[in-house]
Amino acid sequence: MRIAPLLVLAIAGALVTAPAATAKTHNVSEITDSLARTISAELTDDRVRNTLVELAPLDAVDPSSLDINGRLTRPLATANADLLAAKGLPAGAARLAKIRLAHDSMVKQLRAGAAPVIAAAPNDDEATKFTGYLPGGKPLTLSTATIPVQPVVFVEVDVTTAVQLGTEVIQRYTGAPVAGRAAAGYWATQITSIRFGDVQEPWFKGDAEIFAITGGFDLNGDVRADTLTLPYLDDEDKTYYPNQLVLHWNRYKYSAADIVFMEDDGDTNYLNLAKALVAALAYILDGGAYVPLVNAILDALPTSWWTDDPDFVDACYTITRDTNATMNCAGGNGTLGVRPFWVNEL
Known part of the structure; x- marks a missing residue:
């Protein structure tokens, strides 16, 4: 997704339990395209086709639901392992391959018996066309x-x-241990409201999946970065009121x-995003x-990362422990309301 002037941070690095290396590293598009072609071959079976229709509107469905004949078991296992490796995530951490109906307007056609096209979801917002596969595997180019x-029906990453897993990877690389607990608690910064002017995906993309990286100096004077997910942030020009804690001041000098x-x-x-971040701050x-x-x-960051992977949304500079205001972020795309929040010791 292209989120206005966005912030791209590709950080990869070795995990403490890094994914096992394979003979060839495939990218996400190659993996999902191969799986889409494999799934399309199964849709010549009426039972599989009927199951697909019954699952409509297909919102993040595990493709194993279509494995009626047992022929998808091995391809799915391979695809999920390859996707974890391609995204720098721990081996066996999750099943990332999902299928999704590209647009809600397609439910009616699917239920009316129209032949579904199975395709890898385009990762590039600027893509002008993509290849899908009719039942049986015949390729079809769509605009x-x-x-x-x-x-x-798109095959894509969950x-x-x-x-969620990726922010844990980054945190493992960039987050220094937190010092001893304060006697009675500590100050944090709470997000009271948040709004972005552009988080609109094109029709072929799913919802935005936004995360945040915070940066400051730890108690030893070393740079540290922490991560958090913001799974509720889906729509542009919509204000959210999460009351989420974003900065924990007992971690900072x-x-x-x-x-x-x-x-x-x-x-x-x-994994690469984590490595790049560590290198940038070292x-x-x-x-x-x-x-x-x-x-x-x-x-x-290399110029090659200022593309669709991942997108820079915006950055807010110099939030202090005492900041109690609604502020515009640097790129003019985000508006963030914050306030101090005292976290009591249990």
């Missing part, structure tokens, strides 16, 4: 300019699950930190005063 007449908002379009490799030293970290992160 992204308009919603197709025939029902399209990005909600991937973001200075009363200031930055927040970078990003969105996973499916191809994000969190040379920033504590000079006795807080310095913003957003620019250093952006400047360190």
Whole structure:
């Protein structure tokens, strides 16, 4: 998804339990395209086709639901393992392959007996066409300019699950241990409201999956980055009121930190994203005063990452422990309301 002037942070790195290496590393598009072609071959069976219709509107359905003949078991296992590796996530952590009806308007055609087209969901917002497969595997080229007449079933990554696992990967690389507990609690910053002017996906994309990376200096004066997911942020120009804690000030030396908002379009490799982030921050030293970290992160990223994987949404600079305001983020795309919040010790 293209979220206005977005922030792209591709961080990959080795996990403590990194995915096992394979002979060839496939990207997400190759893996989902191969699986789409395999699933299309099964749809010549009326029982499989009827099951697909019964599952409509197909919102993040596990393709194993279509494995009536047992021929999808091995391809699905391979695809799920390859997707985890491609996204830099721990082996065996989840089943990431999902199928989704491309648009709600297609439910009627599917139930009326129209032949479904199975395709890999395009990862690039700027794509002008994509290849799908009719039942039996015959390829068909479709345009992204308009919603197709025939029902399209996308094979894609369960990005909600991937973001959750991915932020844990980043946290493992970039988050320093938290110091001892305060005597009676600590101050945090709470998001009271949040709104983005552009989180609109094209028709062939699912909901936005936004996560945040916070940056500051830890109690030892070293740069640290923490992560959090914002699964409720789906729609543009809509204000959300999550009351979510975003900064925990017992982790920081200075009363200031930055927040970078990003969105996973499916191809994000969190292991590489984590490595890039660590590399970008490694040379920033504590000079006795807080310095913003957003620019250093952006400047360190290869130009190839300023594409669809992942998208930069916006960044809010220098939020302090005492900030109690609704503020515009740097790119003009986000509006963030925050306030201090005292977290009591149990």
